Every structure is written in structure tokens, then in C-alpha cells.
Amino acid sequence: MKNLSKIFFLIILLSGISFTAQTAEKVEYLKTDWSFKGLFGKFDRASLQRGYQVYTEVCSSCHSMKYLSYRNLAEKGGPEFSLEQAKAIAASFEVKDGPNADGEMFTRPGKLSDKFVMPYENVKAAQAANGGAYPPDMSVLVKARGGGVDYIYSLLQGYEDPPADVSLDDGVYYNKYMYGNKIKMSNQLSDGLVEYSDGTNATVEQMSKDVTTFLMWAAEPHLEARHKMGFKAIVYLIILTTLVYFSMKKIWSRVETKI
């Protein structure tokens, strides 16, 4: 009987090995320090603000962010632009509104309550303008990709010349980190592409990190509140558990059984 269980543990071990072998085949993502990881992780405000700049100046011409509103930019735990800055950002966009009293649609400057302006009217229009590939909405993109922030950070820097045995169609590019290595988005970032107002050197690496941080916040706007509350909740639970443990000891001491 002992042998039987040994056999099964061997099988588990084997499958464990094959699992690690499988993951080893995958490309290792580029690593960087994310300030928002860990029990007390918080966003780097300056990085979020720079990331927003990269998004607006580079990504937003194709990628929508339909779940974000301009007011979010001034909210706690986000880029924390001042209310005036956020209002100015909103007002710099033309928002379609209406119908007015005459039944006409009209445009007006954006307000804080408006959603981020979308680059295309609808998915079909986006596909038509991008050779049939829909540039995905970026509101929850980080959570919608298995590798999360590391994947996106790597992808943005993963453009390479294709190996000799890979042939690419028109409008398809080679990316080391893309699933299947073929991507319909061309390399968007180059050193000095944007001019950061805080003077940070806009290298490809820096821009990738900033915009990925921004996307992480966009997907998980309450991350800071979550980490903060989580720490309090767990400390509280540990205290209560300790108290209950000693109460239990006391109560059970009335009967002889140990627990």
C-alpha cells in the first residue's frame, strides 16, 4: 500500500517538473521595480502623470479608455492632478453632446464628469482604420492580460527584426513578447518621443514604465485604498484571533480536554 502512494507522489512530482519545463519555454518578461507592488504598494504620482502624458500623446490616437472620466485624474490614489489641472485637461478635449433643443448634436469643451474621448466612433470604425485589428480598449488592459504589467512593459520594448525563418505580412510586426510573436501594432515608442514637463529623460524604457504604471492605475483605481484597508483588516483580524484564542483556552479549561 505504501508503494501505491509513492507511485502517486511520483506522478505529482513528474507533472510538477513538466509544468516548470513548460513555463521555462516561455520568454522571461523584462523586470522593473513597480512601486505599487507589495503590502504597502503605492503609485508613483509623477510616473502616473507622465504615463498619462504618454497615453494622450501616443496611445490615445488609436486606443480608447472608455471607463475613465477626466474627474478620475484628480481623484485620490491616482495621478492626483489638481482640480484646476484636471478641468483644464478636460476642457482641452472636444466632447460630443446633445441633442440640443433643436435636436442637433453639438460639440463642447469637456467637463470633469465626461468620459475620456474615444478615438473612434465604434469598434468597426476602429478596425477599418487599423487594417482590421481593433486596438483594444485600455481601461482594464493590464488585468486582461496574463502577464499583467510585466507583459505590457516588455511588449512595448519587445520589437525586434524578425528571425530569418519568420515572414511577416504587411502591417504585421515582430515582437519578442507577443503571443505568437506577431503583432499588428508597430513600434510606437522611440527615445525623446514625448517631452516630459518634469524634465525626466524620455527614454523608451522610461516611457514604457510610466505608461504601464498609468494603465495599472486605470485598471485598478482603488489599489491604494485596497492595500491600506487590507493591512488594517489583517492586523485587526490577528488581534481578534488572539483574543478569541485566549478566551477559548479559558472556556475550555472548564472541561479537561486540551484543544
Add this chain to the structure above:
Amino acid sequence: MSDHEYTPKSNFGKWFNDRLPLLTLANHLTDYPTPKNLNYWWTFGGILTFCLITQIVTGLVLAMHYIAHADMAFDSVEHIMRDVNYGWLIRYIHANGASMFFLAVYIHIFRSLFYGSYKSPREIIWIIGIIIYLLMMAAAFMGYVLPWGQMSFWGATVITNLFSAIPLVGEGIVTWLWGGYSVDNPTLTRFFTLHYLIPFLILGLVVLHIWALHVPGNNNPVGIDIKKPSKDTVPFHPYIVIKDGFALLMFMIVFAFFVFYTPNILGHADNYIEADPLVTPAHIVPEWYLLPFYAILRSVPDKLLGVVAMLSAILILAALPWLDTSKIRSAVFRPIYRQFYWVLVADVLILGYVGAMPAEGLYLLVARVATAYYFLHFLVILPVLGWREKTLPIPLSITEPILGGSPNLATAKKKESLDN
């Protein structure tokens, strides 16, 4: 229900209790004689009650903000996550709560398997438990469809298509389930309705489960019948209440860790992509708690037989009280069954693992072997073991092993060697 007569002290209490004996019920519950040698594996009943209530309360809150419409479901979930006050917290508790619920229920079931809690006279408790488990799976599956992401949509498509395996009427049933020619808005709205209903059915069954438990009383690690109330029992309150409370708090620490620090780790990234009927995700997997059954389904090459195998894997549990022919309840006194028990645990874990892997090559082979073993365990090993196994002598009362310390496996073993 009551083992003893109870008379309230106050006159009003008497008057009320004569008309509606709630006080008698409350008294029964507080005084309920519980074996005092129950170990921590017995605390999961209380933990499961907590899980059910948590899911119902957070679910009610989510239903106040969720919109069950194919065009708006995904948006409304994002609205909950972003704008509703504490919406993110409530949704993460609900989503991770489902996983915690299943974690607890699996521990509860395997505890029952180890200590033979399903055996006479507790067969009805066990069967009600299996029905609760089936309903939990239905509720969890339908709940997973509601956010209307890619996994929701394709999970719903794949699972509802299982019914097409039924000869002759299968296709008709699938169309009827969908309310159309594919999973679409009518499917979503009916899933929402049923997802809302099922927890209350579960709640009712839980009452029956506990009622049926209170007739013979709890089984215990030694697995012998005890006299109650006696020196082998303690009143439920405060002894078991505080112990369950302590275990529940430990459980909540784990729960909180998931909710606050890795809220999405148990879910699938593809479910943050809005449902698209034109594109299937590369690799469809159910939530982790359904993986063993998914592996059984895929290990059979025939469509109908695969479905039959999967359903049988669950329904066979209902016949367990009669498949296990041993008169001894606790595995502590069944040295050979104990081995097979751990092999079964490993087997189910393996099934879960291969269920998450693509159904090809070595994985498929392992899944087939593990599936075959699963049925072998219940259909052959258990009945044969019942009359061939040489069991250890069982003590006359639970006080006997208690004197040697806590009646867990290790100490029982130690005692065993001391006796020899």
C-alpha cells in the same frame, strides 16, 4: 427535535413559546450536546455557514448595481469597481468568496470521507450535502457568466453545449436553455435570475442538513456512537461556538489576504475582456474548483460518455454510504483505507491539475488514468475493503483516547505503538 423539555423562565416567554417554540429551538441549539473530541476539521461546517451568508449579503449588494443585459453587464461591473462606494471591496469579496466557499466545502467533504461521517445513521445528511454541493456548482457557474467577459461567455457556451450530448432532444434542450441560437441576452437574464434564486435554495437545504445532523448528533474523530449528553459531550454554546469562531477567524485572515492583496489571482485574465461571440480564447478553463470534473469530462473521447462520466463522478458520491461496506467509521482504525484515502486525495488533485492543462499528450494520458482510478476507488476498492480489511480495535468511549492527548491521527498512532 428536543432531547429534553424546556420551560422559559418568564411568563411572557412561556406565553410566546407555547405559541411559537422559538425559545425551545434556541435552547436546543445552545445546549446541543457535541462530542468534545471534535478536531479543527469539524469547524468547517460553521465556516461554510459564514461563506453562504457572506455570498448572499454581498450578492444582494451587487445585484443593486449590476445590470443583467448583454450590452451593459460588463460596463455595470466596471461601474461597481470604479464608482460605487466600496463597490470594489464588495465585488472582490463576492468573487473570492466563491473560491473560499469551495475550498471550505472540499475540506468539509474530505473530512467526512476520512472519518466516515456519511455512514449510517447519517446517510440523509450526506445526501443533502451532495445536493447542496451540486447547487453550489450551478450557482458558481452561473455567477461566473454574469460579468459577461470572454470566459463567462465561452464557459457558458461550452457548459450548455454539454446538454447537446443527450440523444434526440439534446439540441432542442440547448436552444431552450439559451432562449436563442447562441448564448446571448436571454441566456444572461435567466442565468442572473437563477443565480439569485439558488443561494436561497441552498440556505433551505442547509437548515435541513443541520436538522438531520441534530437527530443522531455529530460524528467524531473516533467514529463511535456516544451517549449524549454525557461526560463525552459539551454544550454547543460556548464551547463549540468559541472554537468555531477561532477557526473562522483564521479562515478570514486567508480570505482577507486574497481579497486585499491578490484579488484576481484565482480568476482568469480573459474575463476582463468583454464577451465577443466571434473570438474564442486560446485556452478555455473553468474556475479551479470545477477542474477535476472538467478533466474527467475531457478524458473520455466520446461526447455523450464524457458528460455521463462527469455527472457520475458527482452522483456516485450519493451512493457512497452503501458502496462503503465497512462498519467502522473512522479511518483512524482502518489502516488500509487510510492509505487509499490519501491516494484518492492525490488523485483528485492530479485531476484538478490536468484539468487546467491542454487536453493532449501526457496530460490526457494522466487524466485518463486518474479518472479510471477515481471510479475504481468508489466502485471496487471501497466495497472490497469493507469486508477484507483488518481494522484496529476501537475504544469503548472517546474519553479513552482523549486521556492520551488530542485524538488526532498522530497521537492515535503513538498510542497504538505504546499498546503493543
Add this chain to the structure above:
Amino acid sequence: MTDKKIERRDFLFTATYAVGAVGVGAVVWPMIDQMNPDASVKALASTEVDISTVSPGKTITVLWRGKPVFIRRRTQDEIVEAKAVKMEELKHPEKDEDRAKNPEWLVMLGVCTHLGCVPLDQKGEYNGWFCPCHGSHYDISGRIRKGPAPTNMEIPKYEFVNANTIKIG
């Protein structure tokens, strides 16, 4: 068991109960607060209205926070009438000057203070508004004159952005 021991045990139980109760409270609050207006609702708190097309003696109704707001351009006669009312005649005394910053424009929440119905324009015994639900009469300043409503119709926070635009909220 000595007295000291009992005391310590009691303290332990009391502390456990107290800490437990704090936790229950902390869990209950999110369940209650989730029903309060959410962040997107709060963000829609103000609305701008173009009033250039409203002629004297006419009322327009606009939606603000899901409720009707009456914007009436009052005639000279109406203004005189509103100002002439003596305070002692009023159930809820308020001067017309305090209700209409610019006497030509009355901006008021079109909700009866009795039970929340929308009163009808230019109806009732006081030449103002009349609530059909339970018969409350309001004058041309929106003040309650007769009927069950306890107070005058509410004036929301508003400002003139320019001569033709009012911002409510």
C-alpha cells in the same frame, strides 16, 4: 478560583466582545454606504441652461439631479405682486428678494414640499403653482399659501454664468 482570576477572565471576554463589535461595525458600514450616491452621480452635480429663448411670462423646466427645476421669467406685474405679499400672511415667511436674486428670473426646484409631486404651472388660487396630488397652492414666488405642504418650494444653488446662461448646482 480566586477573585483576581475571575476579574482577569471577565476582562478578557469583555475585550473580545468589544473588539469583535468594532469589526462588525466596520463591515456593516460599506454595506450601507454602497447605497449612497456613487462617484459618477456626484460628478454630475451641476448643469448649465441656456435661457436666451425664454420670453416673459413663460416657464421652462429642466432636469437637474433627476428632478425638475422651474425657470420662470416673470413679468413686471408678477414681480410687483410677489413683493407686495405681507410676511404675516405666509406659512413659511421668506421675502421674494431672498428667493430671486434677479427678480426677473425665478429658479426653483419644481418639487412640492409635501410629498414630492411636481406642481402645475399657472394654476391654483394664488396665480402661481398648484400641486394636483394633495392640493397645495403656491404663489408666483413659489411660496406655500394654502394646503398641506409645510414649506416653500426649494431654491437650488445657481448662478448666472452670463446674461443667457444659468448654472444650476
